[in-house]
Structure formats: C-alpha cells, structure tokens
Amino acid sequence: MSLQGKVALVLGVANQRSIAWSIARALAQEGARLALTYQNERLRPNVEELASTIGAATFACDVSSDQDVAALMDWVGREMGGLDMLVHSVAYAPREGLEGRFVETPRDAFRIALDVSCYSLVALCRAAEPLMKARGGGSVLTMTYYGSEKVMPGYNLMGVAKAALESSVRYLAYELGASGIRVNAISAGPINTLAARGVSGFTEMRRTHAERAPLRRNIEVDEVGRTAAFLLGPGASGITGEVIYVDAGYHVMGV
Structure with missing residues (x-):
C-alpha cells in the first residue's frame, strides 16, 4: 500500500x-x-491552509478552462517532477438544474x-497522460453517486452528469490502458459536504x-479516503474501468 515517492494531484478540495x-x-x-x-x-486561503498541514503544494485551476488545465500540468511536470496519481473530485450544476422538474432544465445549465x-x-x-506515461503509468480516480443509475428526486441534472462521468471512466480506462494508466470511480453514499447541501432533500436522502x-x-x-488510497495505489494494480461503491451496501438493496 505504500505510496512513498509517488506524486498525487488532487482537485476539488474546498474545506476540511x-x-x-x-x-x-x-x-x-x-x-x-x-x-x-x-x-x-476566494478559495485560495482555505486550500493553502489545509495544504500546509500535509506539506502539499497548491496551484490555481478552473477545470472549465483548457488554458488552466494545460498550465496546471506544465506546473506539475516542472515543480513536482511528474505525476502518478490524479484525483478528480469536481462537480457543479447551476441551481436551476437541481430545482423543480428535470424536464425543465435550461440548456445552459x-x-x-x-x-x-x-x-x-x-x-x-488528456493533459496528464504524457506525465504519467513517462513514469511508466499512473492511476486516475473520480467521484460519482448512485443517482447516476437510479432516480434520486432533487438530484436531477447532477444524476445525468454522473452517468456521463461513469461512462467516460470506462472509455478512458480502455484508451489509457495502453499507456499503463488505470481509471476508476468511487460511488460514495451521501456525505454532508458543502456541495451536497445544495441538493434538495439531502437530509431525507441521508436518513433513508x-x-x-x-x-x-x-x-x-x-x-472514502481509505478506499481511494487503495484504488490509486499498487494494491489495485489490476483494477480499471470500475465503479467501486462505498455506501454501506445501499446499492444492493431493491427496496
């Protein structure tokens, strides 16, 4: 399980x-x-404070900007010496895509x-592949939720986005496998994060x-953190293209 000497890039830290x-x-x-x-x-001070507690470096990146993504990977290659692990814990939907009826979702949302x-x-x-390939391969992990498979009232547009994300994991796993790169996802149960609070009915979701x-x-x-460390590390060297559930078994239930 040791990750000594490995370089990891984590996107999506907002608070503790x-x-x-x-x-x-x-x-x-x-x-x-x-x-x-x-x-x-606006988010920089909080992330830098957390990063200091584990000796992590920080860098600005808006994932909706190709220029930012390219600058990030250039910085990682230059300052970190390469990349072995990438954690994508980023998701967003405008409020109008989470409220009301899904059928009324605006095109822009x-x-x-x-x-x-x-x-x-x-x-x-795409930007990380050359860095990982140069080090003999790597591992990518993203975060999803069961609302990608079943209707979770109030999750709406985000459920559709997570379904697309899970399909992307499979296609990326297939294409990047030749470069020695594994791609997986964790489907976590409902956790009381800042992002989750924007989902209508979240409290009821956790109770159920x-x-x-x-x-x-x-x-x-x-x-979730411990499972992620396993999936990103050498213990999971034969696992790719998978969605691993960390949800106390909720997904196996029919009712």
Whole structure:
C-alpha cells in the first residue's frame, strides 16, 4: 500500500469536510507527495491552509478552462517532477438544474453541468497522460453517486452528469490502458459536504440511506479516503474501468 515517492494531484478540495480533502490526507499518510488545486482567489486561503498541514503544494485551476488545465500540468511536470496519481473530485450544476422538474432544465445549465462535472475529467486525463506515461503509468480516480443509475428526486441534472462521468471512466480506462494508466470511480453514499447541501432533500436522502443500507448507517468521509488510497495505489494494480461503491451496501438493496 505504500505510496512513498509517488506524486498525487488532487482537485476539488474546498474545506476540511470535502471528500477530496479526506483523500488527500489518506494519500499523504501513505507517503505520497501532494499538490492541491483551488478554483479562484476566494478559495485560495482555505486550500493553502489545509495544504500546509500535509506539506502539499497548491496551484490555481478552473477545470472549465483548457488554458488552466494545460498550465496546471506544465506546473506539475516542472515543480513536482511528474505525476502518478490524479484525483478528480469536481462537480457543479447551476441551481436551476437541481430545482423543480428535470424536464425543465435550461440548456445552459445542462451544458455547464456536463462540462464541469464530466468533460473536465477527459481534459485532465488528456493533459496528464504524457506525465504519467513517462513514469511508466499512473492511476486516475473520480467521484460519482448512485443517482447516476437510479432516480434520486432533487438530484436531477447532477444524476445525468454522473452517468456521463461513469461512462467516460470506462472509455478512458480502455484508451489509457495502453499507456499503463488505470481509471476508476468511487460511488460514495451521501456525505454532508458543502456541495451536497445544495441538493434538495439531502437530509431525507441521508436518513433513508441509513435506514435501508445493510450496515444500517451512513458512511464516514474517511472511509472514502481509505478506499481511494487503495484504488490509486499498487494494491489495485489490476483494477480499471470500475465503479467501486462505498455506501454501506445501499446499492444492493431493491427496496
């Protein structure tokens, strides 16, 4: 499981409750050198403060900008000496895509959600491939949710974006496998993050999950971090193109 000497880039840290932050801490505990990104100057102080606690470097990146993605990978190659692991924990949908009826989703909201939540993974993988290939391969991980498969009222547009993301994982795994790069996703149960609070009915979603999951509870964010460290590391060297559920077993239930 040791990640000593490996370089990891984690996108999506917002605060100490972020899934991305739990993953970053788990990777640091296994010995990885880390770099974290922040979207803009408003988020910079918080991300830099967290990064300092694990000795991570930081860099600005708006994943909806090809120029930002290219600049990020240039910086990683120059300052970090290469890249072994990429964590994509980024998702966004305008509020009008999460409220009301899905059929009334505005075209612009649909475009933005698919761009930020799905296409950004494709763009990052394309830019990261040369860095990972130069080091003999690497591993990519993204975050999804069961709302990609089943209707979760209130999840709406984000469910469609996550479905596209999971399909992208499979296509990327196929194409990047020749470069020795694995691509997987974790489907986590509902966690009380800043992003999750924007989903209508989230509190009820967590209550139902805890009642019906085989383990009769909600998951803890650190459980996702530990699973991520495994999937990104050598212990999962034969796993690619998969969606791994960390949801206390909720997804196996029919009712």
